[in-house]
Amino acid sequence: MKKMRKIFAVLLTLAMVFGMSMTSFAATKDTATITVNNADKAALTYAQVIKADQSTETGWAFVNTEVANAYKTAFKATDDQAAIKAMLPAANVDANKLGAAQAKAANHVTFNAMANPQTVDAAGVYLVKATEVGYTYNIMSAYIGFGEVTITGEEGTVKYDYPSLVDAELGAKKTPTKVEKEAVDTDNVVATGDILTYKVKTNVPFIAPTDTNKTFWAYDELTGAEYTEKETATITLSGENVTTAYPINWNTDKAKFSVDLSNMINDANSNAGKEVVITYKVKVTANNDIITNKATAGHKGTTDFGSTEIKVYQGNITLTKTGENNVKLPNAGFEVRKDSKDSKALTFKKLADGVYKYDPNSTVTEVFTKADGTVKVQGLDVGTYYFKEKTAPEGYSVNQDQAEATLAVEGDKAAAVLTANTSMTDTKLSALPSTGGIGTTIFTIAGCLIMIAAAGLFFASRKKTNK
Numbered sequence: 330m331k332k333m334r335k336i337f338a339v340l341l342t343l344a345m346v347f348g349m350s351m352t353s354f355a356a357t358k359d360t361a362t363i364t365v366n367n368a369d370k371a372a373l374t375y376a377q378v379i380k381a382d383q384s385t386e387t388g389w390a391f392v393n394t395e396v397a398n399a400y401k402t403a404f405k406a407t408d409d410q411a412a413i414k415a416m417l418p419a420a421n422v423d424a425n426k427l428g429a430a431q432a433k434a435a436n437h438v439t440f441n442a443m444a445n446p447q448t449v450d451a452a453g454v455y456l457v458k459a460t461e462v463g464y465t466y467n468i469m470s471a472y473i474g475f476g477e478v479t480i481t482g483e484e485g486t487v488k489y490d491y492p493s494l495v496d497a498e499l500g501a502k503k504t505p506t507k508v509e510k511e512a513v514d515t516d517n518v519v520a521t522g523d524i525l526t527y528k529v530k531t532n533v534p535f536i537a538p539t540d541t542n543k544t545f546w547a548y549d550e551l552t553g554a555e556y557t558e559k560e561t562a563t564i565t566l567s568g569e570n571v572t573t574a575y576p577i578n579w580n581t582d583k584a585k586f587s588v589d590l591s592n593m594i595n596d597a598n599s600n601a602g603k604e605v606v607i608t609y610k611v612k613v614t615a616n617n618d619i620i621t622n623k624a625t626a627g628h629k630g631t632t633d634f635g636s637t638e639i640k641v642y643q644g645n646i647t648l649t650k651t652g653e654n655n656v657k658l659p660n661a662g663f664e665v666r667k668d669s670k671d672s673k674a675l676t677f678k679k680l681a682d683g684v685y686k687y688d689p690n691s692t693v694t695e696v697f698t699k700a701d702g703t704v705k706v707q708g709l710d711v712g713t714y715y716f717k718e719k720t721a722p723e724g725y726s727v728n729q730d731q732a733e734a735t736l737a738v739e740g741d742k743a744a745a746v747l748t749a750n751t752s753m754t755d756t757k758l759s760a761l762p763s764t765g766g767i768g769t770t771i772f773t774i775a776g777c778l779i780m781i782a783a784a785g786l787f788f789a790s791r792k793k794t795n796k
Contacts (some may be wrong), residue, residue: 330593331511350402354619355624356490356512357492358480360450361448361449361452362496363449363496364497364499365457365469365499366499367501367503368445369500371459371463371466371796372460373443373445373458374457375443375458375693377451377455378396378431378434378456379396379413380392381451385410389453390409393437395437396437399430401434415541419533424601425597425704428467429539430464431456431470432468433538435456435458435537437600446496449494450494451473452473452474453603454470454471455473455744457469459765461473461503464503465503466503467502467602468537468682468752473496474725477497484582502535502652503535504601506534507632508625508634508637509529510638511527511633512526512527513527514641517708517738517743517744518642518644518736519641519710520613521613521621521686521708522690523590523685523710524613525554525610525641526559527529528607529608529624531624532604532605533566533593533601538596543594544593545590545626546594547625548620550624551622553615553617553621555584555611556586556612557612559609561678562577562608562609563606563608564607564608565605565606565712567604571796576594577609588607593605616680616686619641620640620642620643621640622639639726642735642744644707645708645746645749646748646751648703648704648716648752651752651754652725653757658698658725658755659698659700659701660722661704662696663695663717663718664676664694665714668712668716670717677691678693682701683697683705684704684705684707695719698778712736714734716734725757726774732753734750
């Protein structure tokens with residue numbers, strides 16, 4: 330008897346161990362979850378557009394007539410069931426048609442706030458929309474179907490029989506609604522006449538097929554420069570050169586350009602999120618030491634998809650010319666050289682009295698101070714500059730020493746116009762001995778007296794002789 334009890338105890342223990350190791354079985358799983366990845370900061374909403382219906386040929390039906398019409402129109406189907414069949418099998422569905430159907434159907438259902446994950450209790454197709462400041466998202470479809478479901482957790486593995494609801498997991502696709510702009514220059518400082526390369530970067534946006542304006546444009550506007558070497562401009566889509574397919578419209582009179590990128594948009598949004606890069610060159614012409622470039626992207630004439638403005642800077646140097654007692658001296662003329670006192674004199678264009686802009690195409694090499702004794706030269710790049718006096722103000726001598734000033738960037742790139750100051754002092758001309766003063770007069774008078782005395786003696790001696 331004791332033996333039998335021991336045997337039963339062992340068998341019971343084995344049964345318990347075996348039972349714990351076996352998969353647990355349950356009837357069916359009556360709920361499912363919809364999980365959206367890559368949308369952590371987005372606000373989510375969802376709405377059902379297709380439901381289970383055993384009375385139909387496919388076992389599925391649209392939730393209302395308007396939704397059915399949206400899918401029938403997109404797939405060019407004659408009836409509801411034909412439209413559903415056009416989406417079977419799901420792996421072969423036409424993405425363009427599905428995108429159009431989803432976008433149109435979204436206008437005929439009520440979207441509710443969605444948790445992530447979101448629990449639902451009915452099979453079918455759910456549309457999911459995501460919104461986030463600074464991004465556009467595609468409309469997503471979550472299919473909650475029937476199947477056998479196995480779930481493994483801390484308490485073991487549970488297997489649910491068919492027809493259980495199967496969870497759905499979506500990957501959100503988002504596009505930043507922004508434009509990036511960069512000047513391909515190491516220190517953000519340029520001289521007048523320099524050739525500067527710019528890059529405009531944006532992303533193809535998600536645009537719903539139901540959007541009445543499905544255009545996508547990029548724009549650029551310059552201040553202080555002009556477009557040059559336009560034939561070298563390029564446009565790439567996700568790294569692929571597509572320049573010939575998207576010609577740039579140059580408005581050289583207003584220093585603007587635009588390019589129609591609308592053909593990158595389709596109902597499936599297959600290009601959405603891909604980076605577009607426009608690369609082009611400009612020639613610096615600024616008179617104010619600042620080159621401004623604004624890039625935008627959006628529907629025609631708008632900035633829906635972002636806008637950004639960047640600035641590139643030049644440098645200027647002001648020299649003050651003084652005399653004794655710090656008197657300010659106008660009309661002093663200088664030649665300006667860069668990096669070496671013996672280098673070739675730079676050429677300038679006169680903008681106003683005492684204000685000159687560096688101009689490599691000019692022939693003017695001498696710049697002059699104005700009434701307050703200053704002369705300003707601008708349109709300069711970084712470097713050390715030397716001022717050699719060529720013309721001294723009236724009453725002063727040319728200073729043989731050269732004044733110098735350095736334009737340098739603090740940090741990696743300039744964030745403002747570079748400025749520097751220098752000065753030079755002249756001396757008055759020294760006094761020279763006079764050659765027409767009192768000394769000549771004395772000698773003249775003395776000579777006259779001697780001549781008079783000689784004449785008197787001459788006449789006196791003759792008078793004696795005559796007697």
